[in-house]
Amino acid sequence: MMSSNNSVDLLEDGAFAASKNSWNRYYSNSVVQPLLTDLYQITMAYAYWKSGKIDDHAVFDLFFRTNPFHGEFTIFAGLEECLKFMENFHYSETDIEYLKHALPQGIEEEFFEYLSQLTAKDVTLYALKEGSVAFPRVPLIKVAGPLIIVQLLETTLLTLVNYASLMATNAARYRMVAGRHINLLEFGLRRAQGPDGGLSASKYAYIGGFDGTSNVLAGKLFNIPVKGTHAHAYITSFTGTQELKTRVLAHKETGDKRDLLELAIEHRVQLSKILDISTEESSEGELAAMVSFAIAFPDGFMALVDTYDVKRSGLLNFCAVVLALNDQGFRAVGIRIDSGDLAYLSCLARETFERISEQFKLPWFSKLTIVASNDINEETILSLNEQGHKIDCFGIGTHLVTCQRQPALGCVYKMVEINAQPRIKLSQDVVKVTMPGNKNVFRLYGADGHALIDLLQRVDESPPEVGQKVLCRHPFQESKRAYVIPTHVEPLYDVYWADGRVTQAMPSLEEVRDRVQNSLRTLRQDHKRTLNPTPYKVAVSDNLYNFIHDLWLQNAPIGELS
Numbered sequence: 097m098m099s100s101n102n103s104v105d106l107l108e109d110g111a112f113a114a115s116k117n118s119w120n121r122y123y124s125n126s127v128v129q130p131l132l133t134d135l136y137q138i139t140m141a142y143a144y145w146k147s148g149k150i151d152d153h154a155v156f157d158l159f160f161r162t163n164p165f166h167g168e169f170t171i172f173a174g175l176e177e178c179l180k181f182m183e184n185f186h187y188s189e190t191d192i193e194y195l196k197h198a199l200p201q202g203i204e205e206e207f208f209e210y211l212s213q214l215t216a217k218d219v220t221l222y223a224l225k226e227g228s229v230a231f232p233r234v235p236l237i238k239v240a241g242p243l244i245i246v247q248l249l250e251t252t253l254l255t256l257v258n259y260a261s262l263m264a265t266n267a268a269r270y271r272m273v274a275g276r277h278i279n280l281l282e283f284g285l286r287r288a289q290g291p292d293g294g295l296s297a298s299k300y301a302y303i304g305g306f307d308g309t310s311n312v313l314a315g316k317l318f319n320i321p322v323k324g325t326h327a328h329a330y331i332t333s334f335t336g337t338q339e340l341k342t343r344v345l346a347h348k349e350t351g352d353k354r355d356l357l358e359l360a361i362e363h364r365v366q367l368s369k370i371l372d373i374s375t376e377e378s379s380e381g382e383l384a385a386m387v388s389f390a391i392a393f394p395d396g397f398m399a400l401v402d403t404y405d406v407k408r409s410g411l412l413n414f415c416a417v418v419l420a421l422n423d424q425g426f427r428a429v430g431i432r433i434d435s436g437d438l439a440y441l442s443c444l445a446r447e448t449f450e451r452i453s454e455q456f457k458l459p460w461f462s463k464l465t466i467v468a469s470n471d472i473n474e475e476t477i478l479s480l481n482e483q484g485h486k487i488d489c490f491g492i493g494t495h496l497v498t499c500q501r502q503p504a505l506g507c508v509y510k511m512v513e514i515n516a517q518p519r520i521k522l523s524q525d526v527v528k529v530t531m532p533g534n535k536n537v538f539r540l541y542g543a544d545g546h547a548l549i550d551l552l553q554r555v556d557e558s559p560p561e562v563g564q565k566v567l568c569r570h571p572f573q574e575s576k577r578a579y580v581i582p583t584h585v586e587p588l589y590d591v592y593w594a595d596g597r598v599t600q601a602m603p604s605l606e607e608v609r610d611r612v613q614n615s616l617r618t619l620r621q622d623h624k625r626t627l628n629p630t631p632y633k634v635a636v637s638d639n640l641y642n643f644i645h646d647l648w649l650q651n652a653p654i655g656e657l658s
């Protein structure tokens with residue numbers, strides 16, 4: 097397998113270890129700026145300003161209502177990017193010029209002066225830890241501060257959290273079905289929703305549990321391992337062995353030079369008898385391509401074997417080149433299969449490797465890596481697992497990065513309090529009713545150590561205590577209640593932004609990636625299974641329950657029957 101460090105077998109050591117530097121700390125996506133918002137945020141800002149609401153203090157919750165992919169959990173991601181946005185929040189001179197032109201005529205000049213001085217310094221942002229599992233209705237982020245600025249943050253925060261969390265969740269689901277020991281590579285850039293979608297996909301796939309990406313810029317910016325093989329074009333660019341300009345490869349230790357093509361042809365004759373495949377059927381162009389690729393990367397030789405016919409051509413040519421490389425002291429890495437029945441072909445390839453391994457007394461030959469790609473999704477992996485396969489690594493693009501099964505996570509940003517007065521948004525649809533007021537969230541753990549329930553409380557309530565009975569209520573169904581005696585209580589919020597600066601040391605991407613797996617481990621298996629998972633409970637305290645329902649009654653108009 098190839099990497100940016102081509103002298104290293106990447107499947108062994110993983111990352112682009114040459115540089116421990118991450119550009120990520122300095123990289124801030126220049127598209128993420130205050131004008132990356134919906135026009136209505138700015139028109140509202142003017143109307144708030146004009147109506148004297150400049151000193152109003154608001155609290156907004158950012159949350160989703162249903163888990164994606166018919167699952168019962170979501171991975172929260174995107175927080176670091178939100179904080180970078182808060183840090184850089186400032187309208188430039190050209191932004192103001194543009195707004196003067198784009199907003200309706202008649203806007204007072206003083207408003208533009210106000211905007212030009214506006215920053216996020218008076219805002220406080222609370223959030224769950226990036227990479228932790230999260231559930232519907234629990235605010236992932238809570239933002240408090242002057243109404244105008246807090247409102248102006250809405251769209252940008254949502255765009256930073258929605259796709260990031262969806263993507264990290266998708267990746268974590270692929271990791272769950274693939275199991276811990278399979279390598280997962282993200283190959284989606286060409287299919288992603290534009291360049292920014294592609295870059296975000298690589299970052300959040302890694303956080304969600306992928307091992308690397310083919311996206312080189314993501315590798316540089318986020319210090320994610322970059323990995324890859326080659327395309328069919330490399331094979332089809334050769335029509336015959338006469339096209340090989342270089343055939344010589346020096347022995348890795350002795351420096352003794354041999355013609356790699358000649359060695360490969362000799363081995364191919366021998367192998368054709370062992371494997372009972374005629375050399376007539378195998379492609380000369382494919383052999384030439386493999387020999388030339390092996391000469392370019394003798395330590396990381398990896399080849400696509402499905403360009404013509406896996407059984408009759410690709411595998412035979414590949415194994416011949418691997419034996420030729422072995423003559424010259426090099427150990428190949430493996431194959432990629434990109435079409436056909438991946439279960440059958442991977443078993444066939446493994447069997448072939450095992451036979452050769454035994455015949456030539458080369459134990460490592462049986463362990464050559466088998467990479468599979470081609471429109472793979474969660475269901476394909478589950479089905480391959482059921483059938484039995486010998487794949488070591490999946491290369492996944494389209495379904496992963498476009499989140500084909502559910503292309504958006506419906507995070508929303510709702511006002512829950514203004515000037516210390518709670519606000520509730522009513523709806524015919526009960527799941528759309530907001531949870532009013534400034535709230536805190538606690539995760540309560542059960543006797544077996546698993547997370548049992550998330551409990552929302554009003555901020556002025558005292559937190560639940562270990563060993564003390566807590567009444568947990570369904571937010572909308574009066575009869576649904578339970579007592580919980582937690583063995584551990586985890587407050588879910590930390591303050592991440594206050595007094596104009598980031599208030600926590602930000603974890604590295606690796607740490608966030610580890611948190612995803614650790615956090616998922618706290619969930620019971622039945623919440624995580626693919627088919628009909630059990631919903632995780634999100635409850636409110638008795639106090640919050642009564643508060644919501646009193647407010648609901650106060651705000652719901654009484655109808656008249658006639």
Ligand SMILES: Nc1ncnc2c1ncn2[C@@H]1O[C@H](COP(=O)(O)OP(=O)(O)OP(=O)(O)O)[C@@H](O)[C@H]1O
Nearest residue numbers: 434435436437438439440470471472476479480483
């Ligand atoms: N054993 C298998 N079980 C379930 N799904 C599989 C298996 N093998 C491959 N698949 C999936 O089946 C689909 C096959 O794709 P498709 O019908 O395009 O065939 P193909 O092999 O790519 O053919 P072509 O060579 O013509 O491109 C892919 O999505 C692939 O991931």
Ligand SMILES: O=P(O)(O)OC[C@H]1O[C@H](OP(=O)(O)OP(=O)(O)O)[C@H](O)[C@@H]1O
Nearest residue numbers: 283434469470471472491492493494495
């Ligand atoms: O299938 P995905 O999950 O998106 O993975 C990435 C795909 O991109 C590459 O080829 P491409 O699809 O461009 O061409 P191909 O279909 O002819 O292989 C690769 O060979 C994979 O098939």
Ligand SMILES: O=C(O)c1cccnc1
Nearest residue numbers: 283310323324325326491
């Ligand atoms: O390196 C690969 O094999 C690769 C990269 C991108 C897309 N498909 C395959």
Ligand SMILES: [Mg+2]
Nearest residue numbers: 434469470471
């Ligand atoms: Mg394809």
